[in-house]
Each structure stands twice: as C-alpha cells, then as structure tokens.
Amino acid sequence: MSKLFLSIDFEDFSHDLGRDLGLWETRPLRIAALTRAYEAIERFLQAHGGARATFFCTGIIAEQAPELIARIAAEGHEIACHHHFHDCIDQETPEAFAANLQKALSALRAASGQPVTGFRAPKFRIPQSRSAHYTLLAKHVEYDSSYLCNSAEAARHFSASLAPPLKILPIFAARPRALAPKMRLGGTYLKLFSRATAARLIKASTQAGLAPHIYLHPYEFVADQSFALSRAELAPLGPARAAYWHARQSQWHKIGNRSLPQKLSALLQNHTLGGRLDENLTPLAL
Ligand SMILES: [Zn+2]
Numbered sequence: 530m531s532k533l534f535l536s537i538d539f540e541d542f543s544h545d546l547g548r549d550l551g552l553w554e555t556r557p558l559r560i561a562a563l564t565r566a567y568e569a570i571e572r573f574l575q576a577h578g579g580a581r582a583t584f585f586c587t588g589i590i591a592e593q594a595p596e597l598i599a600r601i602a603a604e605g606h607e608i609a610c611h612h613h614f615h616d617c618i619d620q621e622t623p624e625a626f627a628a629n630l631q632k633a634l635s636a637l638r639a640a641s642g643q644p645v646t647g648f649r650a651p652k653f654r655i656p657q658s659r660s661a662h663y664t665l666l667a668k669h670v671e672y673d674s675s676y677l678c679n680s681a682e683a684a685r686h687f688s689a690s691l692a693p694p695l696k697i698l699p700i701f702a703a704r705p706r707a708l709a710p711k712m713r714l715g716g717t718y719l720k721l722f723s724r725a726t727a728a729r730l731i732k733a734s735t736q737a738g739l740a741p742h743i744y745l746h747p748y749e750f751v752a753d754q755s756f757a758l759s760r761a762e763l764a765p766l767g768p769a770r771a772a773y774w775h776a777r778q779s780q781w782h783k784i785g786n787r788s789l790p791q792k793l794s795a796l797l798q799n800h801t802l803g804g805r806l807d808e809n810l811t812p813l814a815l
Contacts, residue, residue: 719792
C-alpha cells in the first residue's frame with residue numbers, strides 16, 4: 530500500500546481570526562480546546578496504526594502552552610513551525626518576517642526540546658516571486674511545505690531557483706476535473722470533497738509525481754465549535770460584519786467536521802500513514 534502523509538497546522542483559530550479582523554493583537558489562547566483537538570488527532574492516529582505526524586505549530590502556542598508542545602513532542606511527533614502569529618507573510622517585510630520567524634523557532638525549540646527544521650507559511654502565503662523571504666527561511670530551517678503546485682516538475686523548478694538551497698515539500702493543488710475550481714489536498718477542501726473526489730485528487734497527486742500529503746487543522750478534528758468566536762466577541766466589528774463572520778465560521782467549525790474522521794479512515798483503506806515529514810524527506814522533498 531502506498532503512503533499517505535498527514536500534517537497538522539496546529540493553531541488557535543479563534544485567536545488568529547480575531548487578530549486578522551483587528552479585534553486584538555493577541556490574547557490568551559484556548560488551550561483546553563487545543564488540548565482536546567490534539568487528543569482527537571492522537572486517537573485517530575492510534576486507531577490507524579499509531580503513525581506519528583508533523584505538527585506545524587504557531588510560536589504563540591509554544592509561548593502560552595509550552596507543556597502542550599512538550600507533550601506533542603514527547604508523544605513522538607515532529608514539531609515544525611507555522612510562524613509566530615498566524616500572519617500572512619506576503620504582507621510582511623523581510624525584516625519583520627525574520628523577527629517573527631526567530632521568535633517562533635526559539636519558543637518552539639525551547640518548549641519541545643527538539644530541533645525544529647520544518648516550516649509552513651500561514652495560509653500558504655509567502656512571496657514566491659521575490660527571493661528575500663526564502664533566503665531568510667533557508668538560514669533557519671531545512672525544509673518548507675508552503676508551495677502549492679500540480680506537478681513534481683513545477684516544484685523541482687521552484688526548488689532549483691532558491692539560493693541558498695531549501696528542501697521543498699509541496700502540497701498538491703489542482704482541478705479535480707476540467708472547468709472545476711482549483712482545489713488543495715486538505716483543510717476545508719477535503720471536508721467539502723466527496724470521498725470519491727478526495728480519492729481522485731490523491732491519485733492525481735501520485736500521477737503528478739508528488740507523494741500524497743493531506744494537511745488539516747485542530748478545529749477540523751472537533752465538531753463542538755470550540756474555536757468559533759461568539760457574537761459578543763465579534764460585536765466590535767459592527768452588526769453587519771459581526772453577523773457575516775459569525776455565519777462564515779460554519780465553513781471551518783461545522784460543515785463536514787463530523788464526517789471528516791470517517792472520510793479519512795475510508796481513504797486510509799488503500800494507504801498507510803506515512804509518518805513524520807522530517808523522517809521522510811527523501812520521498813517528499815523536491
Ligand atoms: Zn494555518
């Protein structure tokens with residue numbers, strides 16, 4: 530059976546959405562909800578052979594809940610970096626990016642007691658046409674998993690353009706059929722796909738020379754809306770924007786969450802979980 534890789538972008542959605550919307554710069558994280566979501570992920574992995582996985586964690590979690598990062602590392606998972614805050618790197622100067630990256634890496638290394646060698650940009654947004662951000666990244670980590678593409682050739686071409694070199698672990702993104710919108714192998718896309726569409730994308734990834742690799746988030750493994758912002762928290766946005774964001778959150782916290790574990794289990798009937806990314810750089814990195 531071929532391998533299917535699973536990685537988690539480990540972030541507190543409620544904290545990060547409020548920051549994106551300008552409601553706060555930072556505030557206490559929902560550590561109990563993060564812990565419950567981690568435990569749901571761990572139960573899923575244990576029920577499917579006990580493979581270990583890679584958790585791309587925001588630095589703020591390591592700052593506020595170092596014991597949770599230590600536990601994830603102690604249970605055998607790879608701790609990788611998902612920036613300090615969940616900010617869009619394409620909106621940051623190289624200097625701001627460098628400062629946030631170093632802050633995140635030092636918090637994650639201290640909390641996990643592990644080397645932290647992998648990185649994924651929040652929302653996969655990191656400038657790919659300008660080299661400054663990747664040059665900085667290559668000084669601090671061994672691999673990046675922020676590149677979306679539909680062929681191994683595209684990933685190799687991008688990887689070859691980087692100096693200093695950095696290993697690229699791409700995420701497959703393509704149209705499941707002609708004229709359909711481009712979809713990624715993970716997140717909301719995976720929740721909304723039918724099982725057949727997900728299986729088709731996994732097959733297409735393999736045919737394109739890319740080891741199938743699904744990314745998911747803690748809030749997708751729970752269906753209790755524990756990462757949703759309340760109407761009261763959204764109220765400072767004004768009635769119209771608050772109502773919009775309150776409704777919009779269903780996309781992340783409600784629609785398809787209950788059926789996700791069964792869908793993943795069904796996909797795993799034809800695959801085995803691939804394990805930590807840092808232990809599989811040879812099949813994955815281009
Ligand atoms: Zn993220």
